[in-house]
Amino acid sequence: MRLFDVHCHLEDPSFDVDREEVITRAVRAGVLRMVTSPLGRDQVLRSLKIFSKNEHVLISAGMDPREFISKPKASELISLVRKIGDMIVAIGEVGLDYKIARTEAERAIQREVFREFIRLADSVNKPLVVHSRWAQRPVLRVLDEMYAVDVILHSFGGNETDVKFAAERDWFMSVPTSITYSANIRKVAKLVPDELLLLETDSPVMSPHRYGRNEPANLIISAIEIASIRGISTDELSDLTFSNSCKAYKVVF
């Protein structure tokens, strides 16, 4: 069995005590590839130091949703991405978080910053990993207006219309381990077309046990659940999502 965790945060301080063991446990559980998403310039640099020689961990350069509104933080990250180039596989997570941005003025700035990242991803030819909270429809609208092509909608919680909209544009959608307690995520897990389905843990958050630290080894828990929702075997689901993940991140193993 080969599993691919398309989105987690392994540089998070909660992994400082046992990071190596966490990765070993993941690999033993069949999670052969993990894309970690450091948030902001400093975390990206730290992540490069920790993981650049680890064959199981790939890096995507993103931002903390609380900083989606910060143009200086965004420019800092954009210039770093232009320097480090192929040491990362993707841009993100970036996107819109309307739970954090409550006023229309703040939301407008988030959209402006998001557009900058869509342009960046396009210019460096990397996929874009997109965060959306309370903002599924606005995220889809901005991506569409900008003609975004290589898109991974991480932890996607849209409704049937949103999933259809994304699927028509061949945007990948990833299902988090919180599926064990979220009826909405279960719905998404059923609706996403085969060729666009991805799996993620978003570790250390979104634990399938609801509380406590999440880790990539837990991906198997949601894989079993999603396979049963879709009426296929866990092996078939893992093969399908592993190969989709390679396509989504344009990597070969």
Ligand SMILES: [Zn+2]
């Ligand atoms: Zn995340």
